[in-house]
Amino acid sequence: MALPKVKEDALTARLAALPALAGKGWLGAARAEAQGRLAAMGLPSRRDEYWRYTDPASLVAAEAVPAADFHPGDEAPAFDAIDRLKLVFVDGVFDPAQSDDLALAGVEIERLAQAGAADIHWAQGLYGVLEARGQTPVQRPLAALNSAHATDGLLIRVTGRAARPIALIYAHESKTSDAMLHHCVKVEAGAELTLLESGPGAARFTKVLEVEVAEGAQFHHIRVQGRDHERRAATHVFARLGARAEFRSFTLTANGRLTRNEAVLELAGPDARAHVAGAAVGDGDFHHDDTVFVTHAAAACESRQVFKKVLMNGATGVFQGKILVKPGAQKTDGYQISQSLLLDEDSQFLAKPELEIYADDVKCSHGSTSGAIDETALFYLQSRGVPRKAAQGLLVLAFLAEAIQEIADETIADDIRGRLEGWLARHASKGSA
Amino acid sequence: MLEIKNLHVKLEEEDKVILKGVDLKIGPGEVHAIMGPNGSGKSTLSYVLAGRDGYEVTEGSAMLEGQELLEMEPEERAAAGLFLAFQYPVEIPGVGNMTFLRTAVNAQRKARGEDEVSAAEFLKLVREKAKTLKIDAEMLKRPVNVGFSGGEKKRNEILQMAMLEPRMCILDETDSGLDVDAMKLVSDGVNALRDAGRSFLVITHYQRLLDHIKPDVVHIMAAGRIIKTGGPELALEVETNGYADILSEVG
Numbered sequence: 164m165a166l167p168k169v170k171e172d173a174l175t176a177r178l179a180a181l182p183a184l185a186g187k188g189w190l191g192a193a194r195a196e197a198q199g200r201l202a203a204m205g206l207p208s209r210r211d212e213y214w215r216y217t218d219p220a221s222l223v224a225a226e227a228v229p230a231a232d233f234h235p236g237d238e239a240p241a242f243d244a245i246d247r248l249k250l251v252f253v254d255g256v257f258d259p260a261q262s263d264d265l266a267l268a269g270v271e272i273e274r275l276a277q278a279g280a281a282d283i284h285w286a287q288g289l290y291g292v293l294e295a296r297g298q299t300p301v302q303r304p305l306a307a308l309n310s311a312h313a314t315d316g317l318l319i320r321v322t323g324r325a326a327r328p329i330a331l332i333y334a335h336e337s338k339t340s341d342a343m344l345h346h347c348v349k350v351e352a353g354a355e356l357t358l359l360e361s362g363p364g365a366a367r368f369t370k371v372l373e374v375e376v377a378e379g380a381q382f383h384h385i386r387v388q389g390r391d392h393e394r395r396a397a398t399h400v401f402a403r404l405g406a407r408a409e410f411r412s413f414t415l416t417a418n419g420r421l422t423r424n425e426a427v428l429e430l431a432g433p434d435a436r437a438h439v440a441g442a443a444v445g446d447g448d449f450h451h452d453d454t455v456f457v458t459h460a461a462a463a464c465e466s467r468q469v470f471k472k473v474l475m476n477g478a479t480g481v482f483q484g485k486i487l488v489k490p491g492a493q494k495t496d497g498y499q500i501s502q503s504l505l506l507d508e509d510s511q512f513l514a515k516p517e518l519e520i521y522a523d524d525v526k527c528s529h530g531s532t533s534g535a536i537d538e539t540a541l542f543y544l545q546s547r548g549v550p551r552k553a554a555q556g557l558l559v560l561a562f563l564a565e566a567i568q569e570i571a572d573e574t575i576a577d578d579i580r581g582r583l584e585g586w587l588a589r590h591a592s593k594g595s596a
Numbered sequence: 597m598l599e600i601k602n603l604h605v606k607l608e609e610e611d612k613v614i615l616k617g618v619d620l621k622i623g624p625g626e627v628h629a630i631m632g633p634n635g636s637g638k639s640t641l642s643y644v645l646a647g648r649d650g651y652e653v654t655e656g657s658a659m660l661e662g663q664e665l666l667e668m669e670p671e672e673r674a675a676a677g678l679f680l681a682f683q684y685p686v687e688i689p690g691v692g693n694m695t696f697l698r699t700a701v702n703a704q705r706k707a708r709g710e711d712e713v714s715a716a717e718f719l720k721l722v723r724e725k726a727k728t729l730k731i732d733a734e735m736l737k738r739p740v741n742v743g744f745s746g747g748e749k750k751r752n753e754i755l756q757m758a759m760l761e762p763r764m765c766i767l768d769e770t771d772s773g774l775d776v777d778a779m780k781l782v783s784d785g786v787n788a789l790r791d792a793g794r795s796f797l798v799i800t801h802y803q804r805l806l807d808h809i810k811p812d813v814v815h816i817m818a819a820g821r822i823i824k825t826g827g828p829e830l831a832l833e834v835e836t837n838g839y840a841d842i843l844s845e846v847g
């Protein structure tokens with residue numbers, strides 16, 4: 164079916180602004196397929212049901228809206244205290260000079276830009292493959308655009324227990340950078356990896372992370388989306404889990420004009436476990452969207468979605484979350500909670516929780532709430548001598564606790580709590596100054 | 597210690613007057629009790645002293661050791677030495693009891709320009725005080741008052757009081773919902789804190805708490821006023837005859 168004229172024009176304009184990519188090797192073939200998917204879908208617009216709460220205009224426009232680079236002042240960079248393999252991207256381009264060597268016991272790491280020209284590669288079975296699976300039942304054109312046009316990224320294959328976490332650090336130097344990164348991670352049976360991501364990335368950042376977690380393997384993902392305010396980002400995590408595999412992903416988002424984080428998780432083997440969580444704090448013209456789709460395709464799997472947002476001074480939070488339980492996925496244990504704490508009346512939270520269940524012996528629950536800070540608890544704390552602002556900070560952290568608990572590593576969890584405390588101390592809401 | 601003069605209070609959102617000229621003077625080391633029927637304004641008095649929102653003081657003053665309480669933020673009142681044991685202690689999901697206590701102790705120290713207590717010193721102190729109140733380690737770890745029984749909540753209030761060492765303690769119906777054993781624990785906790793420099797205002801419905809915590813002065817409050825003041829015998833009189841006699845006597 165041909166695209167409507169408006170969509171056709173928007174796509175043409177966007178593609179015209181992108182360099183044509185050589186179609187060599189396995190990557191060329193994968194890009195061409197992605198380009199085909201994109202051509203059939205067109206780019207998202209506000210009229211699409213899946214973009215009802217978030218206007219994608221600035222994400223799909225031919226040019227990125229300029230965003231000044233950001234210096235976080237005295238705050239230590241995320242994960243600084245953690246012994247990790249550091250890999251740095253500046254405005255979406257890998258920077259070997261600032262990075263450690265691509266060598267880590269138990270792991271093979273290659274740059275997409277270099278590995279793509281080969282005729283055959285293990286990543287063939289992953290690159291664009293999970294993205295393509297994730298296009299039904301809901302279309303994700305920005306992910307297809309990424310598969311077709313990303314020029315850099317990492318291909319990570321984990322064969323044992325990774326000696327250290329891998330930290331991807333995204334720096335942003337150019338005001339107008341428009342970066343597209345595509346990473347593939349394959350955690351082989353029984354292997355384990357912790358992947359850390361931090362930093363703003365670019366003025367506009369489009370990212371895809373495809374993760375295959377094989378039988379009995381573990382993948383932990385912790386991400387901190389910087390403090391710079393002007394950035395716009397659309398990120399996607401596509402994960403497929405084998406039997407007894409474990410996937411955990413936590414994202415802290417502070418600030419950001421527009422962030423859409425999509426997670427598309429497929430529990431494909433029995434007894435697998437997928438947890439995805441997010442804590443977002445926003446002040447003013449902040450728009451944050453978590454869109455999650457969890458498919459239970461095998462029996463006895465567990466999934467958890469825990470999303471918490473603290474919004475002030477007119478900030479907007481969005482949550483779209485779905486649990487789909489396929490026929491035969493008996494003994495499914497699915498949980499979803501999305502909550503917002505509105506620190507004033509100008510802020511808003513829009514939520515669309517969904518369950519679709521085709522098996523009869525399942526346990527699924529979902530809840531969504533939106534509320535103000537508990538004034539009685541605030542007074543109780545004050546009456547014990549805790550200043551109002553500190554008391555508010557304590558209550559906000561308590562509100563976020565369930566999401567932060569999804570971080571398995573206590574050192575990292577403490578670091579995240581510290582970052583949140585710092586942020587809260589710097590941002591006071593109008594409603595409770 | 598505490599001197600309340602001609603205190604008039606109405607609700608902020610409604611034209612309802614609750615306190616209609618309360619006068620009360622509590623000297624250092626004294627224990628005063630306020631008794632009175634439900635709805636007479638006892639809790640309102642305690643909330644207004646502690647600085648809760650929603651009330652408007654239309655007249656009067658409340659001085660704590662020469663400082664005007666009514667102009668301070670609730671946390672400043674706490675740092676100045678005021679403590680209110682709530683009639684209904686508040687549950688705070690997600691905040692551990694221990695974290696809560698330590699944050700409170702350190703906040704007050706900071707406000708007074710003192711150093712924070714070390715983690716080890718604090719832990720030792722809490723354990724010691726918790727033990728005498730039969731508060732176990734589990735209760736200290738749980739979120740503040742969440743899932744606590746009525747008696748546990750009240751003991752937790754006394755633990756906070758013991759840790760914060762306030763100069764002026766107000767106890768609002770700390771005996772309600774307590775069985776005989778719990779009442780004994782709580783009273784012992786309070787009595788252990790009595791000294792020449794610390795005063796208490798014990799709000800209660802029943803005389804039985806006053807068997808354990810012996811007051812120097814007893815006040816009867818009705819319809820937003822203190823209508824009668826006397827010695828401990830006044831509490832006994834209420835116990836035997838109820839409030840009716842006193843109310844009609846005062847007219």
Ligand SMILES: Nc1ncnc2c1ncn2[C@@H]1O[C@H](COP(=O)(O)OP(=O)(O)O)[C@@H](O)[C@H]1O
Pocket residue numbers: 607614632633634635636637638639640641650
């Ligand atoms: N926030 C409030 N909103 C409405 N009415 C209130 C409020 N606080 C107190 N009152 C009313 O004021 C009166 C005194 O209440 P309270 O101080 O709780 O009495 P006591 O503690 O002596 O039982 C009651 O009639 C009560 O209903």
Ligand SMILES: [Mg+2]
Pocket residue numbers: 638639640683769
């Ligand atoms: Mg009362």
